[in-house]
Amino acid sequence: MSFAGLVWLRATFLVLRVVAPRAADRRALDVWCTLPPGARHHRLDARPRPGDVVRLPAPRGGGEVVAEVWGAGQADGAPVVYLVHGWGGWRGQLGAFVDPFLAAGHRVVAVDAPGHGDADAGFMGPHRGTVTEMIEALEEAVRAFGEPAGVVAHSLGTTVAMAVLRDGVPADRLVLLAPNPAFAELLDRFASVLWLGDRAKAHLRGALEDITGRPIDDFDVIPAGADGAMPDALVVHDRGDRETAHAVGAAVAQAWPNATLLTTEGLGHYRILADARVVEAAVAHVAR
Known part of the structure; x- marks a missing residue:
């Protein structure tokens, strides 16, 4: 992600957290699931x-x-x-x-x-x-x-x-x-970098667990x-x-x-x- 893209996403989440929290939740899941550029190349x-x-x-x-x-x-x-x-x-x-x-x-x-x-x-x-x-x-x-x-x-x-x-x-x-x-570590890093806020972070974790049908800790390689x-x-x-x-x-x-x-x-x-x-x-x- 470019620096300009990161700044734009941070600004987006800062605004959505205040005016449209549910939109912030949906946007967080969308960004998490977005593949990096070149995934199909x-x-x-x-x-x-x-x-x-x-x-x-x-x-x-x-x-x-x-x-x-x-x-x-x-x-x-x-x-x-x-x-x-x-x-x-x-x-x-x-x-x-x-x-x-x-x-x-x-x-x-x-x-x-x-x-x-x-x-x-x-x-x-x-x-x-x-x-x-x-x-x-x-x-x-x-x-x-x-x-x-x-x-x-x-x-x-x-x-x-x-x-x-x-x-x-x-x-x-x-x-x-x-x-x-560990996925919890990745989620913490993701939320910190994008300034998600506690609500969007909690919603994202729940949405991921709904998709996988498991707690995200079940996907940790070390244990x-x-x-x-x-x-x-x-x-x-x-x-x-x-x-x-x-x-x-x-x-x-x-x-x-x-x-x-x-x-x-x-x-x-x-x-x-x-x-x-x-x-x-x-x-x-x-x-x-």
């Missing part, structure tokens, strides 16, 4: 070549999500690895993992959630998205292509992967790339595997990540008894997805 495409594109039904909104599959010609029973993008991302960002996993004997499935990449718009309309739709997109892919041997997830995609596995989908291995902070319920995990986080602090990944690895932390330097939040050392470590973790 292929900013980084690390795919070695196109795979087989399959369109699957999105449970909400009547549209379709996209799954791209590599290795469909391998012998039946090849273990499946799912690649899960983050907020505003798309499947091509994780394309560097495709060939190494194929070489290790896996089938690879990468998914675009509603509003992202080549998927249709979500139930809230164009340029909008929710974590619930991202979760449902991965669930649809698992129904279509089978249970995962491994899941490689980036940023908010780590919450998506955690939620799907927690709700009963088994997996052998999990790779978390730059996991995101989700603290009891050892998650698959063996490799957590990869760059020390200079400006989107999500390295301390978050370190806290996940410390809290989960079956997690290992790999710290990188100089890769930030996105270059970590195409780094040869990171890809090699992820494939070794899943394929061992």
